[in-house]
Amino acid sequence: xxxxxxxxxxxxxxxxxxxxxxxxxxxxxxxxxxxxxxxxxxxxxxxxxxxxxxxxxxxxxxxxxxxxxxxxxxxxxxxxxxxxxxxxxxxxxxxxxxxxxxxxxxxxxxxxxxxxxxxxxxxxxxxxxxxxxxxxxxxxxxxxxxxxxxxxxxxxxxxxx
Numbered sequence: 001x002x003x004x005x006x007x008x009x010x011x012x013x014x015x016x017x018x019x020x021x022x023x024x025x026x027x028x029x030x031x032x033x034x035x036x037x038x039x040x041x042x043x044x045x046x047x048x049x050x051x052x053x054x055x056x057x058x059x060x061x062x063x064x065x066x067x068x069x070x071x072x073x074x075x076x077x078x079x080x081x082x083x084x085x086x087x088x089x090x091x092x093x094x095x096x097x098x099x100x101x102x103x104x105x106x107x108x109x110x111x112x113x114x115x116x117x118x119x120x121x122x123x124x125x126x127x128x129x130x131x132x133x134x135x136x137x138x139x140x141x142x143x144x145x146x147x148x149x150x151x152x153x154x155x156x157x158x159x160x161x
Contacts, residue, residue, distance in 0.1 A: 009038045055104040062101075065093040106155045113152035120145035 012034030020027040069090040072081050120141045127138040 003041070005037065005041045009034045009041070012037070051104065052108070055101050055108075058098065058101045059105055062093070062098070065089060069093070106158060110152040110155040113148040113155070117145050117148040117152065120148065 012030050016027040016030035016034070019030075068087070072083055073087070074081055123141040124133070124138065124145065127133050127135065127141070132138060
């Protein structure tokens with residue numbers, strides 16, 4: 001699915017071709033603006049991908065510590081078993097707050113639910129166009145749309161509170 005930004009870039013380039021003969025300076029400006037917008041859009045995508053990679057890496061590290069907390073450590077000297085949850089690292093993990101990571105991961109989850117809601121909306125439009133909006137399948141898609149939208153909103157709200 002093409003973003004509005006990409007559409008604006010294409011429109012800008014198209015308009016510049018249309019007015020190039022009459023207004024060459026304006027056409028040149030449109031090309032420059034469209035190209036700059038395109039570059040910034042791609043740059044934003046690259047930064048978002050880096051952010052996603054960092055958040056995923058951080059989430060993985062948090063999960064490793066959580067798994068470690070549920071394991072048992074054996075003393076190499078006396079072979080005495082101690083629950084790992086008493087380790088300093090586990091205590092640090094439990095006291096550590098990562099609101100940026102939590103917010104990012106909640107947004108990732110919410111955006112996936114938004115995508116599901118979009119699919120449900122598309123299906124409902126198809127059912128409406130076919131005049132079969134009252135079928136069980138249509139009602140099922142209505143429920144999916146409602147539940148996905150509500151859950152996405154809950155995820156986003158949970159991060160804010």
